[in-house]
Amino acid sequence: xxxxxxxxxxxxxxxxxxxxxxxxxxxxxxxxxxxxxxxxxxxxxxxxxxxxxxxxxxxxxxxxxxxxxxxxxxxxxxxxxxxxxxxxxxxxxxxxxxxxxxxxxxxxxxxxxxxxxxxxxxxxxxxxxxxxxxxxxxxxxxxxxxxxxxxxxxxxxxxxxxxxxxxxxxxxxxxxxxxxxxxxxxxxxxxxxxxxxxxxxxxxxxx
Amino acid sequence: xxxxxxxxxxxxxxxxxxxxxxxxxxxxxxxxxxxxxxxxxxxxxxxxxxxxxxxxxxxxxxxxxxxxxxxxxxxxxxxxxxxxxxxxxxxxxxxxxxxxxxxxxxxxxxxxxxxxxxxxxxxxxxxxxxxxxxxxxxxxxxxxxxxxxxxxxxxxxxxxxxxxxxxxxxxxxxxxxxxxxxxxxxxxxxxxx
Numbered sequence: 001x002x003x004x005x006x007x008x009x010x011x012x013x014x015x016x017x018x019x020x021x022x023x024x025x026x027x028x029x030x031x032x033x034x035x036x037x038x039x040x041x042x043x044x045x046x047x048x049x050x051x052x053x054x055x056x057x058x059x060x061x062x063x064x065x066x067x068x069x070x071x072x073x074x075x076x077x078x079x080x081x082x083x084x085x086x087x088x089x090x091x092x093x094x095x096x097x098x099x100x101x102x103x104x105x106x107x108x109x110x111x112x113x114x115x116x117x118x119x120x121x122x123x124x125x126x127x128x129x130x131x132x133x134x135x136x137x138x139x140x141x142x143x144x145x146x147x148x149x150x151x152x153x154x155x156x157x158x159x160x161x162x163x164x165x166x167x168x169x170x171x172x173x174x175x176x177x178x179x180x181x182x183x184x185x186x187x188x189x190x191x192x193x194x195x196x197x198x199x200x201x202x203x204x205x206x207x
Numbered sequence: 208x209x210x211x212x213x214x215x216x217x218x219x220x221x222x223x224x225x226x227x228x229x230x231x232x233x234x235x236x237x238x239x240x241x242x243x244x245x246x247x248x249x250x251x252x253x254x255x256x257x258x259x260x261x262x263x264x265x266x267x268x269x270x271x272x273x274x275x276x277x278x279x280x281x282x283x284x285x286x287x288x289x290x291x292x293x294x295x296x297x298x299x300x301x302x303x304x305x306x307x308x309x310x311x312x313x314x315x316x317x318x319x320x321x322x323x324x325x326x327x328x329x330x331x332x333x334x335x336x337x338x339x340x341x342x343x344x345x346x347x348x349x350x351x352x353x354x355x356x357x358x359x360x361x362x363x364x365x366x367x368x369x370x371x372x373x374x375x376x377x378x379x380x381x382x383x384x385x386x387x388x389x390x391x392x393x394x395x396x397x398x399x400x
Contacts (some may be wrong), residue, residue, distance in 0.1 A: 006274060017285075019284070025289050032292050032294050033292075033359070033360075163361070173360050
């Protein structure tokens, strides 16, 4: 009889400990994927972004720090991508039209960062923006990290992972990353959540 | 369970050490299917083999808390859950402490209790455990097969779908084997008691 009670007790302990462990591993059953966890973590604890030198489509060198004081909508790209990155790029072209007043006023900047800097020079970046129906400049910066170190720093800071897709391209956790004027990553939104991204910054600009 | 041969005394430990080498980890963690269907079962097997080396005294104490194998099999089932989540399969690659947790929990909290508790379990407990395993293979396999987006940052969608298909196939095979056993008994005569 004592053995039955001990077994019951042990089983209950296993269940309780298992549930607690699962809750800890999934942020209270809210994030079952790494990407989900990244978004939850960013929303809870905005991340300060590091300094990183960037070369823009215009050819100039700028710094992520130099963009402080405005809201940034950041996506990660590689210009050879013809599938969903193209859709994402068209999304940024649309945001460029819809946020034109805020972009012109310097309150918001759209930033497309290439994680393939070896192939994406200023010419390729400018061609990418034109191909997707956007305008180089006018509040939409396309840029590549100035060096390999900057690339690694940026990808780590944003939590972006790009995998070789086996066909000469990349697969990556595409998203719209929202950076506040203090230079902190405050939200990560779905790549096609354009309205949400637009309304997110507009609400915080109070317009 | 048959009595395991005594040669290769340290088989479990050796297997564990081999799996822990950077080469084996690199190879088995390169794909989602390999990690879940080869590396994880082998880690469990390492613990299963280690169970033989537990001192008799420890076995007796454990047995007194494990009537009919219930708590041991429950432990194995509960611990296996988190390791099927895409988040933890990713984290095992990125965070050393998660990898360490995987390398300790799979042998010691799944393989070892399985080895100790399975012989104690009767038909009903075994039946419930096996059905739950089959159901889990179907659930997780289905999830990985139909999820439209890439669930792991480290593994591609086609890898994820291969794993899903493999889990469904394993689920079907296990169901067939179990059904045959129920109808015709165990091929070697040691039918589920």
